[in-house]
Amino acid sequence: MSAPARLTPASLDAAAAVLYPRAQVIAQAWQELGDEVAPFSNGSGRPLARTMKLILDPLVIRPVQNPGLAGGSLTAAAADELRERIRAAGGELAAASAWFLELKAARRRLGITDGNPQEKYFQRCYELARTAGAPTADADAVAVEVVSEIAQVSGDSLLSQVRHLLGDETEVSRLEAELAAAWEKRADMPRGEDQDAVLAALDASPRGAAGALFAALVGSDAGSSAAASLAADGAASALGLTVHALPPRPVVGGSASKRDLPLPFDRSIFERLFAALAGGAAPELAIDARGLVEEEILRAARPWELGEETSRVVMVLGTAASRALDVGDVPEATVAHRQLAARWRREAYVRRVLRLPAGLSGVPASVVDDVRTVRRGYLRRLWVRVHGRELREQGVESGDLWDLLDGVLRSVVMDQRQRLKNAMGRAASGDVGSEAA
Structure with missing residues (x-):
């Protein structure tokens, strides 16, 4: 019989260096919780993406306070700690799952259809679990109260009011006339853009030092002036x-x-x-349906179809910064250009698409198209973000600038990664028809 292997410092170091995939650790710990968390689980018994985003990461794992649990790979000690955190929260997660079923039933009884119930209710369910425990005999009444409250402070009731307003032909005729008049009265802005000022703001923004430069661009109506170029044939389409x-x-x-x-x-x-409010409006948004529609009519007739000069300046800065994402070799003129380009080009699928012909890259055709036209996708998403902030009365401050510009690219990348993962999963199961087409 051979002697047992001696544990040397080197072997102990090697054991300590073994890393565990974070997603796998979470999935294993989650499956230990069993059927009681099924409402928070997908078909494979793993936590839903929204369970991770809304409950596990911010409320259970807390990676900001526990950075050792944040990486994609964990040490043995960190993996044990992560498992223990999920196990310790098992009772609250089970109670929250039961509350989610109660809130969904109340939502159906109240006839609420706007918004995603997971987005709206997951965190409130966990809060109920921590404060009240599992649902009891009065769960129906509690659920109706909670769902009604969420509907009142979100876009549910407001969008319903807008739909009702737009079901009235007389109101629609009046609003169409207002829209035509606003469109006719659009002001002609002088064309022009201080490119040096734009580049200076982009150079300073990743360091959080763009305050005065951003304010100067807003004060000089740089966003409105730059919007004049959108009247050129094909300019807005190219963006x-x-x-x-x-x-x-x-x-x-x-x-x-x-x-x-x-x-x-x-x-x-x-x-x-709908695009801005379907996920819920801010509680302090105090405006009726008619006022909301009339404000949007005026906004649609203004430069960049945005109501605030700060939003328009953000679009100018985003338009300039996103040139770093062009397929060709683009001069990376500022810190913002370099950081956006670095984030974009470090993605393996992006490098593969840019290096190889489409048919040889192994990347689905829809994702290839999005990679090669990423600047347009980036600017679309940026417009949606600043428009949504306007509607929620959450204007853009200079300190938000880089988080906004960089966050939009992160969002684009995450969306493309997910579609790539889905396409590869379909290919692995033999369902490749849609991508082949």
Whole structure:
């Protein structure tokens, strides 16, 4: 019989260096909780993406306070700590899951359809679990009260009021006339853009030092002046904001679908409101449906179809910074350009698409197209972000600038990664028809 292996300092170091995939550790710990957390789980028994985003990461794991638990790979000690945190929260997670079923049932009884119930209720369910425990005999009444409260302080009731308003033909005729008049009165701004000032602000923004430069651009109406160029044939289309050669006058509309929203400048007034408020408006948004629609009509007729000069300046800065994402070799003129380019080009799928012909990259055609036209996708998402902030009365401050510009690219990358992962999963299961087409 051979002697047992001696534990040397080197072997102990090697054992300590073994790393465990964070996602796998979470999945294993989660599966130990069993069927009681099924409402928070996907078909494979793993936590839903929204469970991770809204409950596990911010409320259970807390990676900001516990940075050792934040990485994609964990040491043995960190993996043990992460498992223990999830196990310790098992009772609260089970109670929160039960509350989610109660809140969904109350939502159905109240006839509420706007917004995603996971986004709206997951964190409140965990709060209920921690403060009240599992649902008891009065759970129905509590659930109705909570769901009604959330609806009152979110976009649910407001969007319902807008839909009701736009179901009145007389109101729609009046609003269409207001829209036509606002579109006719659009002011002609002098063309021009202080490129040096824009580059200076971009150079300073990642360091949080763009305050005075940003204020100067806003004070000189740099955003409105730059918007004059969008009147050139094909200019707005090249930025991914419309499919038309020139931005068309919007219609009032009255219906919308999250899966099939047009490009920003091609949306109806209702589609603009729906896109920004379907996930919930800020509690302090005190405005009625008529006022909301009338404000959006005025906003649609202003430069960049945005109401605030700060928002327009952000679009100018984003337009300049996003040149770093172009497929060709683009001079990376500022710190912002270099950091955006570095984030974009360190993605393996991006490097593969840019290096190889489309048919040889192994990347699905839809993702290849998005990589090669990423600047348009970036600017679309940036417009949506600043428009949403306007509607929620959360204006852009100079300190928000870099987080906004960089965060939009992170969002684009995460969306492309997920679609790539989904496409690869379909290919592995033999369901490749949609990508092949």
